[in-house]
Amino acid sequence: MQTHSSEPRFFLIDCNNFFASCERVFRPDLAHQPIVVLSNNDGCVVARSKEAKALGIPMGEAEFKLRPLLERHKVHIFSSNFSLYGALSKRVMASIESLVGSVEQYSIDECFVRLKPSQAVNALEIARAIVQRVQQWVGIPVSIGIAASRTLAKLACHLAKTYCSEVFFLNGSEEQHDSLFAEIPVQEVWGIGRRRAKRLNEAEIYTVYDLKYADTAWIRRKLNVTALNTQLELRGIPCIEESTAPAEARKTIVTSRSFGEKVYAQETLAHALTAFVSRAAVRLRKNKLLAKGLAINIASSRFSEQYTDKSWQISLVRPTMDTQVLIEAARQGLAKIFQPGIPYARAGVLLFDLSSSHVRQGSLLDLSAMSHELRRDTLMHTLDSINSRYGHGQIRFALEGTEPEAWQMKQERRSHNYLGNWQDLAIAHCKN
C-alpha cells in the first residue's frame, strides 16, 4: 500500500474544553475548579472542565439528574453564553492567523491549517508557538494535531489530549502509527458516529487500525463514499476538501429553541416564531442573502406522551430579506398546524432556497413593487445597524410580544457578556 502518512500537511487546532475555558478567562479564581456549561435553557451539560470530567460528569446528561453530584462537589455551573464564546473564538482564530497566515475555521473552537511547504519544515516549532501565543494573548489552552490528512490531524489531536501533550505530530513510521491506531476505538475517527461504529463492529472492525485496512469495496458498499474517503484519509491520502466559504455556500438558516416552560396558547407560539423569524432574517441579511422558502415547526417534548412534531412550509412569490414578509408567512403557517391542548416545548424557523441579494431579479411587470421592495431593504438595513450598535432587540416587531413570556429560555446562571456589552466590562479591584 503506497502511502505518505507522515508528511505534515495539516494542523488541527482545538481549544481545550472551550466553553469552560472561556468562563475561566474572566474568572481566574476558577482555575483548577470543576466547571460545567449547560445547553440553552439550562437543559443538559454541553461542556466540562478537566476537573468536572474527572468527577465522572457525562457529556449531554440532563442537569436535573446530575444535581446532587454537582452540589456535592461544588461544581461551578454556567448557562451558555454564546456571545462571549463567539468573541473569544474570533480572538483565538486571529491569534493563530498572526502566525500562519490563514486558517480554515471548522467550528467555534476548532480550525484546520493547510501547511505550505515552507511551514511543513518547521511544523512542530510553529505548532508550539501557536499554543503559547493563544494562551498568552487570549488565555485559552489549545491542543494541536499534525498529520498528513485532516482525518489524521483530528486523530493526532485526540492523541495529544490522551497523552496530555499540547502537540502531537504523527511523524513516525507506518508501523508506529499502526500500533497506536490498534489501541484507538473506531468511533474516535472523524466521520464515524455511533451508527456507523455499530455497523463496523458487527463486521469485526473495532479499532482505527481495523478500519484503515478494511476491505475498501465493502466500506463503499455497506457505508457510503464519505466513509470511503475517511478510510483513504487514514491511509494518509488527503481527500476531504475544505468546506467552501460558509457565507456564500450556505443553504439554510435555522433558528429554533426549546421553551423555558410549556406553551399552550397559539398567540404565545406566534410571539416565539416571530422572534425566531426576526433572528433568522438578521442572519440572512448579514450573509447578503434572500430567502424564497420558509418553514416552521412546532413540537411537544420528545419525552411527553402527547408527542407531536408538525411542520409547514411555503415557497414565497419572490425572494425576500424583509422580516415582515417572513413573519406574515410564519403566522399564516402556524394557524394551519396549531392544535389546542398540546404542551408545546419547542419551535423553529427554517429559511431555505437562499440566493445572493446582489443578483436580485427585478420584476418588469411591476416597477412600483420593485421600488417598494428597495425601500423595505433600506429599512431592514437601518434596523440592523441600530440593533447592532445599541444591542440586539432594541428595535423589534411588536408581534414578538412586549412582555417576557413562557417561551423564553431559562438562563439562570449566565456570565456577563464581558466582550460585547459596555455595561458588562470586567472590573478590576485594587487592594492598597
Place this chain on the structure above:
DNA sequence: TCTGGGGTCCTAGGACCC
C-alpha cells in the same frame, strides 16, 4: 417538573420524461 441548537452530505425511492 427538568433532556441543546445549527448545520451538511448522502441515499433511496417516487414522479416524470423519452
Place this chain on the structure above:
DNA sequence: TCTGGGGTCCTAGGACCC
C-alpha cells in the same frame, strides 16, 4: 395494453459534525 432502459429532479430520512 404491455413491454424496457436510462436519465433527471425532488423529497424524506438517516447519519454525521461540534
